[in-house]
Amino acid sequence: MTQASSWDAIIVGGGIIGAAVAYKIQQRDPSAKVLVLEKESKPASHQTGRNSGVIHSGLYYKPGSMKARTCLDGYHQLLKFCQLHELPYDICGKLVAATNDQEVDRLHALKERGQTNGLTHLTILSGEEAMEMEPELACLAALHVPQTGIVNYVKVTQAMLKGSEVITNCKVKGLKRHQGVTTVSSNIGKHQAPRVIVCAGLQSDRLAAMDGLDARMRIVPFRGDYFELKPQAIAKVKHLIYPVPDPQFPFLGVHFTRMIEGGVECGPNAVFSMAREGYGKLDLHPKDLLDALSWRGTLELFARHWNDGLKEMHRALSKAAFLKALNRLIPSLTGSDIQASRSGIRAQAVDIKGQLVDDFVLKQGAAAFHVLNAPSPAATSSLAIADEILNQAWPK
Numbered sequence: 001m002t003q004a005s006s007w008d009a010i011i012v013g014g015g016i017i018g019a020a021v022a023y024k025i026q027q028r029d030p031s032a033k034v035l036v037l038e039k040e041s042k043p044a045s046h047q048t049g050r051n052s053g054v055i056h057s058g059l060y061y062k063p064g065s066m067k068a069r070t071c072l073d074g075y076h077q078l079l080k081f082c083q084l085h086e087l088p089y090d091i092c093g094k095l096v097a098a099t100n101d102q103e104v105d106r107l108h109a110l111k112e113r114g115q116t117n118g119l120t121h122l123t124i125l126s127g128e129e130a131m132e133m134e135p136e137l138a139c140l141a142a143l144h145v146p147q148t149g150i151v152n153y154v155k156v157t158q159a160m161l162k163g164s165e166v167i168t169n170c171k172v173k174g175l176k177r178h179q180g181v182t183t184v185s186s187n188i189g190k191h192q193a194p195r196v197i198v199c200a201g202l203q204s205d206r207l208a209a210m211d212g213l214d215a216r217m218r219i220v221p222f223r224g225d226y227f228e229l230k231p232q233a234i235a236k237v238k239h240l241i242y243p244v245p246d247p248q249f250p251f252l253g254v255h256f257t258r259m260i261e262g263g264v265e266c267g268p269n270a271v272f273s274m275a276r277e278g279y280g281k282l283d284l285h286p287k288d289l290l291d292a293l294s295w296r297g298t299l300e301l302f303a304r305h306w307n308d309g310l311k312e313m314h315r316a317l318s319k320a321a322f323l324k325a326l327n328r329l330i331p332s333l334t335g336s337d338i339q340a341s342r343s344g345i346r347a348q349a350v351d352i353k354g355q356l357v358d359d360f361v362l363k364q365g366a367a368a369f370h371v372l373n374a375p376s377p378a379a380t381s382s383l384a385i386a387d388e389i390l391n392q393a394w395p396k
Contacts, residue, residue: 004183004190007035009394011164011197012172012184012207014038015048016153017374018199019160020382021389026163028390034164035191037184039171039203044157046277047201048379050344052226052257052265055079055089055149056377059096059114060245060252066360067377068117070388074381075147081383082151085159088260091149094240095130097139099328103244104141110244111143121146136236136330148240150260153379172200175211177367184368195394196368202276202347204372211365215372217349217357218295221276221288224268225316226341227326233337237264241329254315254325266326266338269315270346272302279343281316300354349373362389369393 009025011018014036022034040046055078058071082089098104111122123144125133130142167188174185175196182196200207205219229237241256257265272292275285292298302309315321319335326333349357349372360381361373369389378385 004192005035007165007191007193008032009034009195009197010182010184010191010193011036011199012368013199013201014040014043014157014161014166014168015046015199015201016044016157016160016379016382017201017371017385018197019043019157020386021197021199022164023160024383024386024390025394028396030163035193036161036164036166037170037172037186037191038166038168041168043161043166043168044154047344047347048157049154050279050342051153051376051379052268053150053152053260054240054257054380055091055151056380057114057119057145057147058117058377059110059119059145061117061377062358063113063116065358066388067358067381070360070381070384071377072118073387074377074384077383078151078156078380081159082156087151087155087159089149089151090258090260091147092239092258093144093146094148094242095125095134095137096143096145096242096244097130097137097329098141098244099139101140106244106247107141107143114145119145119147134238134241136332137241138329138331150240150258152260172207172210175207175365175367182367197371197389197393198368199371199374201374202345204347204370205349208363208365208370208372211367211370213363213365213370215349215361215363215370217351217361217372218291218297219276219347220292220295220298220301220350221273222270222346222348223273223279223281223316223343224270224346225281225343226265226267227319227322227338228266228341229264230337230339233333234264236330236332236337243329254322256326256329265341267322267341268344269312269322271312271316272309273345276345276347279345295350295352297350297352297354301350301356304354346375348375360385360388362392364393
């Protein structure tokens, strides 16, 4: 029988959270032998490599939540990391644009929340002042958030993983703890360490269940489709432009994001996905679909938001409907200005009552420590989340 490889720590999952944990362990102890197991052919293949690259500032999150605590901390840590590793980023700022009186009222509440969370230099602009920054933008008022930026999170993840051993195409099949050591069984062998941390994103609930952890939540995947501006329209967007979030709708709505390599993305929508790792509109994985629809919370969520869900599906199938949503912010955009781009899947935990689990969730299982829910702004917060994980799973 092949002997299990031995390590000081094993990280399951090669996305940015797993990479940040591996990096932080190496920072604590440069001599530590850290193994990262990734089931895909390369790290950052799913959420990390398919998001819009925004460096969030902590504007939206409930004061005192882990999201609020880690976002601004993670923001500062991320910028220092990028400087240290000579990774390009741009703190270009964003405008949150209000297009009606109700949204203007919410804009003031959003500013207060941001200030409570530690943001500075937040300014509410009139429509005319906003147009000085974004001439094509149509709004009654806008909140200027100067601390927001953009980066390439795949490159950040790659830099974080330097110093750790990474094994790809490695699918974890079992977790078992005995006499202070956890054995991770996989399709390519067994690996042992006194500490195992699971950062499995879209598969996080399944690995938790494998470890006997009753999380009382389930990952329900939502696909986000993007369009991008064609070259002749890129100059219409100079910063990031977001709508004012609707408190009755669980997602932010379509927005405009400048990309660090150039270009502007528009989106995403938020459509229930029939496959956790299926990025095409018709992709279906029977087990994923059954897992989602057999969870009572999913049906409760659909019952509560069926109308919004139909609108999102319409946008997913109709370029004209997607353009209409974009025109609320930039009326001059035409169908010839946009083209279909990539898609991503958001690993969203849903509780049994049908509520989206809003905050990050970290829990200890029998054999490993698990990151059970890490939606946006997890990439921005990754280094601060890694601190939280190690404070709980591996206190000094």
